[in-house]
Amino acid sequence: MLVRMAAPDVDYVLERPRNPEHGDLATNVAMQLAPHLKRKPREIAQELVDAFEFPESFVSNVEIAGPGFINFKFGSHALLDVLVNICELGCDYGRADVGKGKSVNVEFVSANPTGPLHVGHGRGAALGDAVASLLEAMGHDVTREFYVNDAGLQVERLGLSLWARIQQLRGGEAEVPEGGYHGEYLIELAKRVIEHEGSEFADLPQEVGVGRCREIAVEDQRKEQTKDLADFRVKFDCVFSERELYAGDEITASLEALNKRGLTYESDGALWLRTSEWGDTKDRVLRKSDGTFTYFLPDIAYHRNKAGRHFDRAIDVWGADHHGYISRMRAALKGLGLEDSFFDVILVQLVKVMRDGSEVKFSKRTGDFVTLRALFEETGVDAARYFFLTRRGDAQFVFDVDLAKKQSDENPVYYVQYAHTRMAGIFRKAEVDPTQLDLEGADLSLLTEEDERALMKHLGLYPEMLVKAADTLEPYRVTIYLDELARLVNGWYHRHRVIGSPADLERARMILARAAQIVLSNGLNLLGVTAPERM
């Protein structure tokens, strides 16, 4: 407050120092102030410290260090309160209400309904789901949405491909078309179609048959994808079909809206959108000279539709190969009068798959690829999800199948889960109900060991870590936090006994163990990973 009055534009931070010798909280305010006041940082720091009085139980020590840092050390109360707080809140510990009243649409995976989901979709699924959960934890009203491109050229080719397979089964000469889908799964589907519809299905007029094939194939693939995702523990609140946009005339309505605002023009027989006026590198075509729309227009209409559904925010998870698309979409939405903050994209780098030490090339067209289902059936859902989330989305990611298949301690998720089962094991062994611990009757000030202090400090950091992860849309922060927490928990567990300590110390440590268990469990659950009692 004083600082603000002296120099309102000074940018200082209050942070948790990396080095424990620098206390629990530190500020660089004196150094930031120095150039403004033209005085030595340490002098300013001393003056600031003298000007304040701190209650002993919350701040036990203040010192000036280095070039002018002011370091605070917490009193016992601040830390011990954290434990009580965690145990009382339970699974609500870490939740906040900063996003209360705001609705967010998180759209992810959105795979074309033309084939099975592959590992790249898995990464998007894990990430999108975790981001959605993070925002929920912040109190947002979150809708998980899946967009189905069921109106374009790709599904047309899908229909043709299935039709060709059916003809082949009947001994016909048909070929899977150029750019069609060659995967085994369509042959299987073709067999089922003949079984269900009878062999005369193949004798339908080409046009009718292909149309039916398209319907059947899309429905079948949607069903498969939904099942894969459900088994991967990802559930969507809303599946949005591209056809709905056409059916509701939203495509033409969007076009008119853009026209009305004077954002379009005709050139070379095509209709262009002036995206370059909003930060794109060039203008983009909405309607080709042959009269058909580019894919850009339905995408605009779709996002306009999201705004129309009164979402305050739309977050898309995209493959990194679409990153060139961001600026034009942002430009289009800006042109429609939407706030910058409405639209965000999380980019996910495509996943490279290594097997037997070499890269597996995969292509949906040729049917040679690693499916998401194959992956999580080998590694387990917990390991696969956690694995995907330990990396930042925009970093390249090599998924070593052989390594992930090893159900060993090389999978980082086991380390965290193991810490949780150990805490659970304490209560199981002591035959104590962890939800019925006596918080008032315990003397927490007995928790004086250095690693107990460190553990409590880290437990107290959980809520602000969540805020940051939600703010930056970066779930990997949670995995890093959990890994660190598990390290502290395992170290503490190894060095100090809970059961068998003097009765009052045992009571206090039970509460610490309970708090650790709660935070481990909350963090894992947030990521869609189980927190097992036993392993």
Next chain:
RNA sequence: GCGCCCUUAGCUCAACUGGAUAGAGUAUCUGACUUCGGAUCAGGCGGUUGGGGGUUCGAAUCCCUCAGGGCGCACCA
């Protein structure tokens, strides 16, 4: 050719968005339980943060430049 992202220990990644001695895991080496689960713990080895310049009290972080990698740059989806 232009634009965006990336380059940190042998390998996989951190570093609280400009802070104090750049940290974990893994690999490798050495140690540790007669007890709550050893899927653990403690320690050693390992670094010119891709190179060079700049900005300031202070740079892995910001700016310029060079090198290497990825992805975009369609009247494709």
